[in-house]
Amino acid sequence: MIARVHRVKPWASLARLIGPLMIWLALSYLFVAYLLSSTDWIENIFNEEGQIDTISLIIAALIFALFGIFLTIWGFSNRRIDFVEAELAPGKILCPRCNAELLETTSICPYCGGKL
């Protein structure tokens, strides 16, 4: 669908994609926290110098999970927007066929040959 430019609504379409990815990110944090806390050989390699703190990983996982859930719900509760209207300078139009920016006086698009 084509929509007028709105400050927030087009971003909801992006939230549909990145919301679930944020949840995946949160699960990745939990996986790393699990590896570091329960797998001796990895803990021995990295945590001798106290490089990674598992508590901070769990906190980050919770924050990203909540954010991901919020984005997913917000994204899917809005209609997906595929196209938004161009905000063009006066005297400019867009070719309805190929979307190229043209002068208002153009009668044939030089990019796709479409008649305007």
Place this chain on the structure above:
Amino acid sequence: MPVDCKMIEKPTPSVIGSRITPGLIAIAMGFGAISAIPAIFLESAGAANIYLGGVQELDLMVVIMAVIIAPIVEETVKPLGLYLTRKESSINLRLIDWAILGLFAGLGFKIVEDLLYIVFYFNMDFGAEGMLAGALLRIHFPTHLIATAISGFGIGLWHQTRRIGYLIIAILLAILLHGAFNLSLII
């Protein structure tokens, strides 16, 4: 049979819009992978400038590099293939397609970055065992994919509206996410 004029609708770009193709995915992913090279040089230059600027404490330098310099540099260069795709003015992708192209650009960058980290950093500092452990700890994080999907969406909005402000907002969001992720791993 008489035709009811009200039934004839003017075609919109959504009807005749182009679709994402394997070629576009290859361009996005390939340039995403290649962009790791300028990113390395720019980040090295950033590190040198921080050092010459008077920050000589290693811990502070690592924080500045990971939270400020690396996200700014990487989020700017990763969508290189998308900038080039956008130059093709006849392209008329849906916003979600731009985000998916961004996702692939991030994947290309991530593959190269993970390989460099695993083969050079983890292997040299912790040996073969460290290399395996490093791979287990790194490869499943989708941060680059998410951040570049945001940038890709911003490029799509810029392409459709002709307003560069959307790209700037998207890049800033991507930098913020990347910086927050890096910060969470070093605190």
